[in-house]
């Protein structure tokens with residue numbers, strides 16, 4: 001599409017929103033659950049086109065941001081005390097733990113390898129055998145099946161020195177907690193997580209919490225279009241779940257992917273930065289794949305790892321605060337020298353505000 | 360981290376694996392989550408895996424929709 005056409009379409013959508021809101025007295029606060037949307041909202045300039053009655057807040061959908069500090073400490077312990085080779089997605093590499101980041105570990109001589117696909121861990125493990133290698137397992141439903149396939153493949157190929165440190169997260173349980181927050185009017189639902197779990201799986205938002213949700217693509221126009229639907233549903237008092245990303249997302253999701261997840265994992269309780277322990281919001285290994293669990297293979301007793309009390313990531317991840325309400329933002333905490341994970345991840349809210357000067 | 364990009368499937372190299380065209384470079388992808396993909400399909404790629412097949416018809420509907428919206432503005436506000 002030509003830029004001019006895009007601008008015109010965006011103008012029309014933002015006008016429509018203004019018209020719908022003309023006689024509406026209240027304000028609306030929508031949460032974009034997914035970190036990739038956070039980035040898209042800021043980079044596309046959607047915020048500047050939005051009616052002042054609408055505010056957008058970021059949610060917990062940035063895997064790096066919701067992963068607790070203890071996880072980094074565990075990884076560091078495995079590498080420094082037990083001599084394992086760590087394998088990770090690049091996103092985690094600069095997240096500060098209690099004793100520095102994985103990047104620091106690497107500069108101290110620790111073995112840390114960055115991969116694009118979890119499948120790459122298998123070749124690394126085979127190459128380094130018998131040295132244990134540990135893949136740092138973070139991610140949501142989009143990423144989890146890729147790890148499930150990796151585990152199944154390693155099992156079939158009898159790779160005995162590959163382990164996974166699990167911190168996987170699933171979106172429904174935290175979303176239910178957020179949906180009960182009266183301040184939030186509705187949800188811009190994730191695109192690629194929804195490709196796996198399907199649009200139908202969100203019905204509770206409208207049925208039980210009476211809040212609208214729209215699955216959206218990642219262009220500025222897709223996001224504006226989804227916001228128009230959210231505003232319409234809110235004003236009419238008829239909350240529903242809509243799919244505005246039909247090019248990729250099906251009502252029923254991807255059943256092949258979900259079957260892969262179910263073969264290897266089962267629901268478990270897990271802790272989220274900002275939300276605490278949430279029942280059934282994580283995943284644990286099922287037999288016979290539990291031999292891949294790094295926590296079982298290398299039991300660790302590490303002290304609690306509290307966040308820097310001045311860092312407001314936890315409140316930002318739940319839509320309570322925006323980054324400029326944190327005293328460290330842009331001063332002590334900048335992308336080159338991040339204090340909290342929300343400034344590290346390229347899709348973290350603080351990083352997005354810093355890069356695009358958000359308000 | 361859930362970033363995923365459409366790429367065209369150009370070759371099926373074995374059971375559950377294929378190659379996509381990534382800007383002129385052929386890259387391996389797993390088709391474990393998209394076992395019904397066929398050559399010339401656009402796949403949504405995340406971490407070396409096709410997580411879904413792009414629906415071409417829906418992609419056209421989306422483009423048409425945004426064109427219609429743009430035209431509606433042209434009617435409302437003259438250039």
Ligand code: SF4
Pocket residue numbers: 310311312313316323326327328329330333334338339340341342343344350
């Ligand atoms: S600006 Fe830095 S310290 Fe403040 S909340 Fe964001 S990540 Fe934490």
